[in-house]
Amino acid sequence: MRLWPRRHGTSLDLLVTGLGNPGREYARNRHNVGWMVVDELARRHGGTWRSKFNSQLAEVRIDGHKVALLKPETFMNESGRAVQAAAKFFKVD
Numbered sequence: 001m002r003l004w005p006r007r008h009g010t011s012l013d014l015l016v017t018g019l020g021n022p023g024r025e026y027a028r029n030r031h032n033v034g035w036m037v038v039d040e041l042a043r044r045h046g047g048t049w050r051s052k053f054n055s056q057l058a059e060v061r062i063d064g065h066k067v068a069l070l071k072p073e074t075f076m077n078e079s080g081r082a083v084q085a086a087a088k089f090f091k092v093d
Contacts, residue, residue, distance in 0.1 A: 013065040038069040053085040
């Protein structure tokens with residue numbers, strides 16, 4: 001995988017956010033494909049989910065790159081706060 005160079009002071013190479021909606025009625029729904037993608041990335045690369053930023057967060061290595069996977073636990077239209085908090089914490093723009 002080719003990524004741009006890590007910025008000075010940034011603790012990871014990439015922040016991947018998968019969007020979705022909470023609730024059983026949205027499970028396995030096309031609107032939750034973002035959650036499904038980051039779930040699969042975590043599964044393939046040995047990530048363990050933990051709660052942080054009003055989200056589920058897993059940190060993995062993919063081809064030597066440090067990648068944070070984020071699943072905001074809010075409805076899509078309210079996910080910006082969780083993404084902003086994670087981006088600020090990891091010092092990514």
